[in-house]
Amino acid sequence: MHYGHMTSPTEFSLPEATALLTRTPATLNALLRGLPNTWVRSNEGKDTWNAFDIVGHLASGERHDWMPRVKILLEHGEARPFDPFDRFAQFKESHDKSLEQLLDEFAHLRSENLAALQALNLQPKDLPRRGKHPSLGAVTLSQLLATWAVHDLTHLHQLSRVIAHQYRDAVGPWSAYLGVLQCTGHSAP
């Protein structure tokens, strides 16, 4: 165990991963819709993302990344690497949209993608099937699906940090007690 404690990592489960993926749009909606621009349009400084950029990135992933990669893996195995994921696509795709439009778009695309995933009727024997990541090399279908869910969480983690950052001075001496203000940006884009 390289984590220094006793819990054992959870094995991938399609219903459990889907339960997470299903909830992300409503979570972001509850947190962000109607929130003042102070929180939504402020970032952590030069070349960092604000909440608007993060939602645009998640919508972009639904369009170009996750399900397209699932399909490449199932059709071509390791013979054809996935297309690289453009982590900056949202700056072209989202700049003229409102946050509310992006939240709706993300919810709509996620719902379509989860329906398409279900339609594949994946079986346990499919989960170890392999594809080829353009930089990481061989990866399995279950790793791809687990990453889709944890990618949501990495951006929820980033989002809470970006919003908190705006009050880094307003909290005064309490900043020492607020872990989110000590996060060193490891989940920045």
Place this chain on the structure above:
Amino acid sequence: MHYGHMTSPTEFSLPEATALLTRTPATLNALLRGLPNTWVRSNEGKDTWNAFDIVGHLASGERHDWMPRVKILLEHGEARPFDPFDRFAQFKESHDKSLEQLLDEFAHLRSENLAALQALNLQPKDLPRRGKHPSLGAVTLSQLLATWAVHDLTHLHQLSRVIAHQYRDAVGPWSAYLGVLQCTGHSAP
């Protein structure tokens, strides 16, 4: 500037802080209600918190910490320190409840507390009023209210990390790209 970049910190604003505080119960509800126990009852190892503990802690803060401290500050200024915040109260208060009960309880208490805050009809001149924290010393009303909001975010940050932690192995080589898996627990309780 000790942050190494160009953005300036945001000044406290009561309506903007309230906009955040108002949204937290629905955010946690969207993320957690009905989520499988794999995500809700697993922690990051010995002496760490799972999602259930975190929601219990937030409910406990509504009961014992934030508004009681606002009232002590307004009534006694620096003459009477705040009562210390028992960060483990939820282990007594929540153990026999369901996650759904805790989510309802948190939403109800938060809503009552925000109504009580509004009833105080705080004016800009009140925001610099001072109280006494039992360890940190003098703090202002605006710092206390900003901390209430950032405390929500620190636990949302922790929550996303605790959930992601369960799939730290399931994501395979992608873990290198997922910032939430690199977070070193600085926002642990």
